[in-house]
Amino acid sequence: AILLTGFKYIGEYITNLEKEGHADDFIVGMEESYGYLLGIHARDKDAVVASQLLVEMAAYYKSVGKSLIDVMNDIYAKFGLYLNKVDSFEFEGAAGMQKMADIMETLRNNAPSEIAGLKVLEVTDYKDTAKTGLPSSNVLSYKLENGNGVVARPSGTEPKLKFYFTAVAANTDEAEALYGRMLENAKAWMEA
Numbered sequence: 335a336i337l338l339t340g341f342k343y344i345g346e347y348i349t350n351l352e353k354e355g356h357a358d359d360f361i362v363g364m365e366e367s368y369g370y371l372l373g374i375h376a377r378d379k380d381a382v383v384a385s386q387l388l389v390e391m392a393a394y395y396k397s398v399g400k401s402l403i404d405v406m407n408d409i410y411a412k413f414g415l416y417l418n419k420v421d422s423f424e425f426e427g428a429a430g431m432q433k434m435a436d437i438m439e440t441l442r443n444n445a446p447s448e449i450a451g452l453k454v455l456e457v458t459d460y461k462d463t464a465k466t467g468l469p470s471s472n473v474l475s476y477k478l479e480n481g482n483g484v485v486a487r488p489s490g491t492e493p494k495l496k497f498y499f500t501a502v503a504a505n506t507d508e509a510e511a512l513y514g515r516m517l518e519n520a521k522a523w524m525e526a
Contacts, residue, residue: 338460338471339365345377366420366498410505416481417501417509421517422494423524434488434495437523441474441486450515452478484516495524 337343344363351357352374363371369379372387388402395405425434445457460466460473473487485498497520503509 336468338468338473339367341365341369341371341378343468344371348374348377366418414481414502415505415509417499417503417506417513419499419501419513419517420496421499421520422489422492422496423520425493425495427493430493434493437495437526438472438474438486438488440526441523445474445476446519449476449478449484449519450482450512452480452482454478482512482516484520486520 335347337347341363344365347363348357348360351360357374360374361372365379370384370387371378371380372383376383391405392402395402425431442459442461445454447454454476456477458466458475458477460468460471460475463470471487473485476484476486478484481500481502483498483500486495487498488495497517499513499516499520501509501512501516503512
């Protein structure tokens, strides 16, 4: 399931699964700030279990003659390299808060048809609870060609507009270059 960012939503999802008698269906929860949860014993990030999983993976792959880097490179060769980056733009004071609101409204009402030369395939406005099935949130998601994407949202705690970029390519250099083009589009949106 795709949820809003935050372990409170992952915990709520687990609780709802429990109420339906399907708690065992939950396997793993993750959030963009590197929080991980395996199983339902906790309702928050659990670095101890995440570390244990990493050690178990390292031991298993060592037993078959591979390192974790070898496994990652095998995954990249099979599925491509997914580069995820977050960039924030700060806006101070009341005028800054209004500027952020204006940028979000522009992106909401005049969605770009392409970003970094990639066609925008779908725009999801997380204020539209009927479409997302999630609580209303000031978040916009742009699904691009080839698994690429951009998500825009104001920070909930700081005067920042945050952009989450996913650049998919065959290797790191190509992914970094694509991310750079996406970032340039975002910078242009800040100046509009």
